[in-house]
Amino acid sequence: xxxxxxxxxxxxxxxxxxxxxxxxxxxxxxxxxxxxxxxxxxxxxxxxxxxxxxxxxxxxxxxxxxxxxxxxxxxxxxxxxxxxxxxxxxxxxxxxxxxxxxxxxxxxxxxxxxxxxxxxxxxxxxxxxxxxxxxxxxxxxxxxxxxxxxxxxxxxxxxxxxxxxxxxxxxxxxxxxxxxxxxxxxxxxxxxxxxxxxxxxxxxxxxxxxxxxxxxxxxxxxxxxxxxxxxxxxxxxxxxxxxxx
Numbered sequence: 503x504x505x506x507x508x509x510x511x512x513x514x515x516x517x518x519x520x521x522x523x524x525x526x527x528x529x530x531x532x533x534x535x536x537x538x539x540x541x542x543x544x545x546x547x548x549x550x551x552x553x554x555x556x557x558x559x560x561x562x563x564x565x566x567x568x569x570x571x572x573x574x575x576x577x578x579x580x581x582x583x584x585x586x587x588x589x590x591x592x593x594x595x596x597x598x599x600x601x602x603x604x605x606x607x608x609x610x611x612x613x614x615x616x617x618x619x620x621x622x623x624x625x626x627x628x629x630x631x632x633x634x635x636x637x638x639x640x641x642x643x644x645x646x647x648x649x650x651x652x653x654x655x656x657x658x659x660x661x662x663x664x665x666x667x668x669x670x671x672x673x674x675x676x677x678x679x680x681x682x683x684x685x686x687x688x689x690x691x692x693x694x695x696x697x698x699x700x701x702x703x704x705x706x707x708x709x710x711x712x713x714x715x716x717x718x719x720x721x722x723x724x725x726x727x728x729x730x731x732x733x734x735x736x737x738x739x740x741x742x743x744x745x746x747x
Contacts, residue, residue, distance in 0.1 A: 576717060578612050583714040589652075599652050603636050606650065606680065606710065613720040616640040635668065641724055644701070645675050652682040652707070662689045662702075669700045676701035678724070680710070685738065693737040703727045704738040712742055 585605050592598040603619070610617045618638040637648040649665045651657050662679060669677045677700060679685075679693075685704055693702045703724065713723055723741060730739035 575612065579609075579714055579717050582609050582612065583711075586711065586714065595652065595654075599650065602650055602652055602682075606648075607637055609710065609714070609720055610637075610639050615721055615724075639678070639724075641721065641728070644728075645672075646678045646701075646703070646724075647672075647675050648678045648680065650680045654683065656684040656686045657681045657689055658686045659688045659692050662692055666693070666696050666700065666702065669696075669702070676703075676728070678703045678705060680705045680707060682707040690738055694735060697731055697735050697737060701728055701731050702737050703731055709740070709742055 582605060585608075586602075589598055589601055589605065592601065607617050607619055616639065635647055636650045639646050639648060647665070647668055649661075651661060657679070662685070665677055665679055669675045679702070681704070684706060690704065693704055696702055705727065709723070710720070713720060726741040727739055730736045730741070
């Protein structure tokens with residue numbers, strides 16, 4: 503095999519037909535030319551096959567990577583859903599609320615939303631707490647301050663007004679309020695009145711439970727809620743109902 507390859511290589515690079523072919527130089531040039539053309543075609547075909555094999559390998563690697571990412575995201579959402587479900591058995595309201603912050607912030611991050619965890623603002627002299635904010639998220643360049651409540655009764659005017667006041671203290675901030683027990687009619691009306699100046703989205707915890715059960719991203723859900731708040735002046739829209747009905 504090595505001798506044949508060496509012979510072919512010598513023939514395909516042959517250029518001088520003045521020696522050894524004195525009696526039939528044109529025929530020698532023609533035959534060698536045919537061999538060179540055949541070998542060149544075969545080499546081209548080999549390169550095409552190799553390129554196709556490489557393309558298939560890269561495509562296969564990409565598919566494996568996408569499958570692995572999908573499985574990892576699915577596992578993350580399942581863990582978040584399990585942790586959220588466990589909170590329904592928590593009887594300590596303060597501990598339950600703190601744990602809820604962590605679970606929901608994990609969900610926001612899993613939905614490719616930039617998140618800042620809960621933070622506290624203190625007075626300049628350090629003597630007192632001015633604000634306690636459950637977190638902040640960013641959607642399409644807009645900042646939303648997040649407030650979460652898990653009470654035994656619907657969230658009322660006082661709680662939503664306090665959150666709205668935080669928004670008005672910040673020029674470009676919008677707001678998200680998440681309640682496990684819904685809202686009073688007056689609280690919803692208060693948020694609706696504030697929509698002329700701020701985007702305020704009211705969510706119910708059950709909506710997030712449904713999102714996790716359906717393995718959906720919070721990002722698209724928040725976008726639809728924010729659009730309804732801006733366009734329809736409805737801070738408490740239910741996009742999930744329209745997609746499942």
